Amino acid sequence: MADNNVYIRKIILSVLGFLLLIFSGISFYKHRHLEEHVVLGEGVTEVKKLSDYFDGVKGTINDCNIYILEGKEPGATLFVMGASHPEEPAGRLAPWIFVENGVMEKGRLIVVLSANRSGTTVTRLGGGYPPDYTIPTGWGEQKFRMGDRWANPLDQWPDPEVYIHYPSRQNLAYVDIRNLNRAWPGRPNGTLTEKTCYAFMELIRKEKVDIFIDLHEAELQYPVISTIVAHEKGHELAAVVSMVLTDMGEFNMGMEYSPKSLHGLSHREVGDFSDAISLLFEAPEPFLDATRGKTTREQLLTGKDEFIVKAGEHGLLFEKIDENGWPIDVRVGRHTSAVLMTMEIWTEEHPDMSLVCINVPGYAEVIENGIGYYLKDPFRANPERVIIE
Amino acid sequence: MSMFTYAGIILGVMVSIYIIAKIFKLSTELSMLAAAIAGGLAGGFRIPARHIAEGAMTYLDINLIFITATLFMNILKESGGVAFVVRRILKRFHRSRTLLFILLTLLLLIPGALTGAGSVTVLITGGMVAVVLNYMGISKVRTTAIVFIIAGLSAAAPPVSLWAMMTAAGVNMPYVGFFYPLLIPCVIAALLTIFILGWKGTGTDIEKAFEELPEPPEKMNWLRVILPFIIFLGLVFIGRQWPHSTPVIGLPLMFLCAAVTSFILSPVKVNFFKISGDTVEQLLPLIGTLTCAGILVQIMTLTGVRGLLAVSTVTLPVIVVYASLFFVLPVSEAVLMWGAAPVIGVPLVLLFNTIGLNPIVALAGMSVIWPLGDALPPTAIIGRLTVEIVGYKESYIRFLKACIIPAIIIMIIGTLMVIYSSELGFLTGL
Numbered sequence A: 001m002a003d004n005n006v007y008i009r010k011i012i013l014s015v016l017g018f019l020l021l022i023f024s025g026i027s028f029y030k031h032r033h034l035e036e037h038v039v040l041g042e043g044v045t046e047v048k049k050l051s052d053y054f055d056g057v058k059g060t061i062n063d064c065n066i067y068i069l070e071g072k073e074p075g076a077t078l079f080v081m082g083a084s085h086p087e088e089p090a091g092r093l094a095p096w097i098f099v100e101n102g103v104m105e106k107g108r109l110i111v112v113l114s115a116n117r118s119g120t121t122v123t124r125l126g127g128g129y130p131p132d133y134t135i136p137t138g139w140g141e142q143k144f145r146m147g148d149r150w151a152n153p154l155d156q157w158p159d160p161e162v163y164i165h166y167p168s169r170q171n172l173a174y175v176d177i178r179n180l181n182r183a184w185p186g187r188p189n190g191t192l193t194e195k196t197c198y199a200f201m202e203l204i205r206k207e208k209v210d211i212f213i214d215l216h217e218a219e220l221q222y223p224v225i226s227t228i229v230a231h232e233k234g235h236e237l238a239a240v241v242s243m244v245l246t247d248m249g250e251f252n253m254g255m256e257y258s259p260k261s262l263h264g265l266s267h268r269e270v271g272d273f274s275d276a277i278s279l280l281f282e283a284p285e286p287f288l289d290a291t292r293g294k295t296t297r298e299q300l301l302t303g304k305d306e307f308i309v310k311a312g313e314h315g316l317l318f319e320k321i322d323e324n325g326w327p328i329d330v331r332v333g334r335h336t337s338a339v340l341m342t343m344e345i346w347t348e349e350h351p352d353m354s355l356v357c358i359n360v361p362g363y364a365e366v367i368e369n370g371i372g373y374y375l376k377d378p379f380r381a382n383p384e385r386v387i388i389e
Numbered sequence B: 001m002s003m004f005t006y007a008g009i010i011l012g013v014m015v016s017i018y019i020i021a022k023i024f025k026l027s028t029e030l031s032m033l034a035a036a037i038a039g040g041l042a043g044g045f046r047i048p049a050r051h052i053a054e055g056a057m058t059y060l061d062i063n064l065i066f067i068t069a070t071l072f073m074n075i076l077k078e079s080g081g082v083a084f085v086v087r088r089i090l091k092r093f094h095r096s097r098t099l100l101f102i103l104l105t106l107l108l109l110i111p112g113a114l115t116g117a118g119s120v121t122v123l124i125t126g127g128m129v130a131v132v133l134n135y136m137g138i139s140k141v142r143t144t145a146i147v148f149i150i151a152g153l154s155a156a157a158p159p160v161s162l163w164a165m166m167t168a169a170g171v172n173m174p175y176v177g178f179f180y181p182l183l184i185p186c187v188i189a190a191l192l193t194i195f196i197l198g199w200k201g202t203g204t205d206i207e208k209a210f211e212e213l214p215e216p217p218e219k220m221n222w223l224r225v226i227l228p229f230i231i232f233l234g235l236v237f238i239g240r241q242w243p244h245s246t247p248v249i250g251l252p253l254m255f256l257c258a259a260v261t262s263f264i265l266s267p268v269k270v271n272f273f274k275i276s277g278d279t280v281e282q283l284l285p286l287i288g289t290l291t292c293a294g295i296l297v298q299i300m301t302l303t304g305v306r307g308l309l310a311v312s313t314v315t316l317p318v319i320v321v322y323a324s325l326f327f328v329l330p331v332s333e334a335v336l337m338w339g340a341a342p343v344i345g346v347p348l349v350l351l352f353n354t355i356g357l358n359p360i361v362a363l364a365g366m367s368v369i370w371p372l373g374d375a376l377p378p379t380a381i382i383g384r385l386t387v388e389i390v391g392y393k394e395s396y397i398r399f400l401k402a403c404i405i406p407a408i409i410i411m412i413i414g415t416l417m418v419i420y421s422s423e424l425g426f427l428t429g430l
């Protein structure tokens, strides 16, 4: 009798386990294979692949699209990178608006929407993240993959017991071997993440990029927030951009020097290993805070959270927050405005190497119209101008 | 409904279901699973298959390390290697208790210090050291306490301290300057532990010990015992020394290489598949606990319970935070394991940084206290593993009582390191 009971219990548990496998498996599969449409704006003159610059990433999940917006007149080259950390959606949606709307009058713009593409196919273990989020638009809803800070272990595994950064040999936490923003400048025969960084370095060198901007978001409890982190080559540029943005009164933007002792980060290594000026922009994302409440799509997109407000009342935050939260439109608007302002200030200083971009909304416009207003309907667009990201 | 009420209700539901499950004599792992599912239901997430599966994978790597390292130890034991080593150590050092203690402390500190996991210490040297301690006349319960406490300290000891690394990563602080702030308290506390708990034992009864110890196979020798360790340490060393010209193979495969070496070198015939099966069976409760702890953390995060606990901790008055570290850190460890670093560690370090303490020394102080929680339910992973490996058969509460004195010493050291972190800033060498 007892044996029989054990037998029945084993069958029931196996069936439950199998059901869990099926239902979670479907969710994981759909997440990893969710197709995001990019409608190429009239400014996009060419779409390349990352592997065009370095063969080592060909056939891997990280062989992302490279959008090139060649200006009508020559000028400098600006490279804007999104999804270095795919759990920071504003860092991905802001460059998305550039690709679908931007037109370069002068100079050249290179845009990446999924720098760590592997990281856009996985969510944080233990984090309770939603697998996707949707932005309302005039023609319906557009769905995006939510990602993680690190590459998917399906693409790079196992991790070592300690991550030793190349070439500085600085010791970092083992998981950061899958963190794209700890693997710069990368190397051609390294891990997938290191190869990806190396490929971007090749792109930066071959396309003679003058300014490199890495778009991020940060938790409010993190001291580096609402700021530009600048390599010493970009101190002057960043200082003026932050000053003008803040003085215009639209929003506060700080400026910090890239520390020499922190290795693997883009603002340090891209500047050190190429001729480009490297900058990193941080916007506030309450979703990343350890004290956040319920982990939902709504929290991700509105940035409203009572617990974080409470932490703020106790002086634990480096950015203000109230019951209005930090809506995604505000965060994306900060990034588009900061990128546009960087072009403007650069052009003032370098009239012979201008960067002039039109049709991209700044802070006030993005907030007024919402991001959805600037996302194009892929089903009504010319199919030849629709790319899967 | 405010988020505080909502998360508070779910926390209440989860705790109640956990207690009820325990009353109905469900195992720890199933009780945690029940609490997690109840939390998901109460939170309006129905039964979130994706989150359950994702949470279950959180500690996959650690589970693999457990399995492969234990397999290695079991093969070594089966081949007679363990008995051989214990006999030789006793024969050589039985005259000096002090020297033996220092040697055994080192044996216990090294594996965890290198890998960051106290479990690895317990699995690799814990069993062997326990046998030696037993023959030194130290009771089983005190032996278990010694192995557990020093294993915990070994995990906090440099170069790899996962709590410090994960918290540092969470606040984007480089993992630099931690070596002495971690090493000094760990070594001091480990020596105090073994001398306080072990000193009173009866003298080493070498005759009786040799009578009772199993006789190792005749062909067993130092080379056969040490070579598998050399393979393991060699692989770790190569990965450290030439990280950019060797492939990353990970700790589980390194342990497996050691296990295979030990199997090949065994002077007696060992049944590899039977030992593998036994190993998994032996570890099943631990693997189950880790898997379910992962699910529990994921659901707590999903429903905001994790946030409630974190925000409640960091918004206490600073004096209360200091005074409660000894309690909050071990409890967070018991519930979340390494998950405690991002949940409690990150907000606390940011809090300490804001009020002008030295974040490196403060975090090192916290890292020393954290592992004490590994003996506490609901997870009690390392505690249960130690009990298992040492072969302690009596009440778990008695084991916990035996840990109290060294635990209090460690709590005091850690808390003082936090409070006086600015004054101790010179330890970082920065």
Ligand SMILES: [Zn+2]
Residues within 6 Å of the ligand: A084, A085, A088, A216, A217, A218
């Ligand atoms: Zn980031």
